[in-house]
Amino acid sequence: MLAIALTVGLVLAQDPAEADTPVPEEPVAAPDGAPTPAPGGSGGSADPAIAAMKRQADELARAASKLKELAAPERLQAADEIRKKAEGLTGSPVLPPRDFNLDDYYSLTDAEQALVVSRSFFEALVTGDAGRVVEYVGVPFMLEDRRIERPVELRSTWAKHLRSKRTDLIALYGIEVLTPAEMEKKYGQPPARLKSWPWRQAQGQFIAVANLSGRAAVVVLKSVGSTWQIVAYHD
DSSP, X not given: OHHHHHHHHHHHHOXXXXXXXXXXXXXXXXXXXXXXXXXXXXXXXXXXHXXXXXXXXXXHHHHXXXXXXXXXXXXXXXXXXXXXXXXXXXXXXXXXXXXXXXXXXXXXXXXXXXXXHXXXXXXXXXXXXXXXXXXXXXXXXXETTEEEOOHHHHHHHHHHHHHTTTGGGOOXXXXXXXXXXXXXXXHOOOOGGGTTSOOXXXXXEEEEEEEETTXXXXXXXXXXXXXXXXXXXXX
């Protein structure tokens, strides 16, 4: 873990001048409750299609958040109905991984649930499968210092990012899940170029640090519905 600690320290302390120039995007309005885009980022008039998808995602998230209160048979039926309605919503997962038993999942602590989701995300990442990766991603999403608002951009952006990483040469060795306070105490303040990351929400958020073949990759997880969405990534 010493190598991981040193790598994360370098990631978080990286000079803003070393960051790649973000790709300009057509402006769109940030969803309600989302962080305000950094200067030069997305902004402008609302996209009706995105607004409609957000309303549907919010509705499904509210339904998913009530699953824990249901008895097991009713819970499975309700979860199946939510999954069917969510099939067309890229970047809006509201349930944990499909192959994970809900009863077992709900018996876990929040940190353990976040670990389950982050492990599924990183296992998808090392396969180089952008389609699987975005199943765990929520929008708005920060890919390093780039903010992605449109769900339709997630798959193409991740496909390009993964091609540049030679994921066939990467292995997942371990994951550490931390609260934001624990993350900053252990690794320090994030660099200025990541100031738009959603780091410091007091509740419903964790940071996961993965060991990818001896290098650190960091994600932010946000509680939505009955799952933890990956809303930011840096390696």
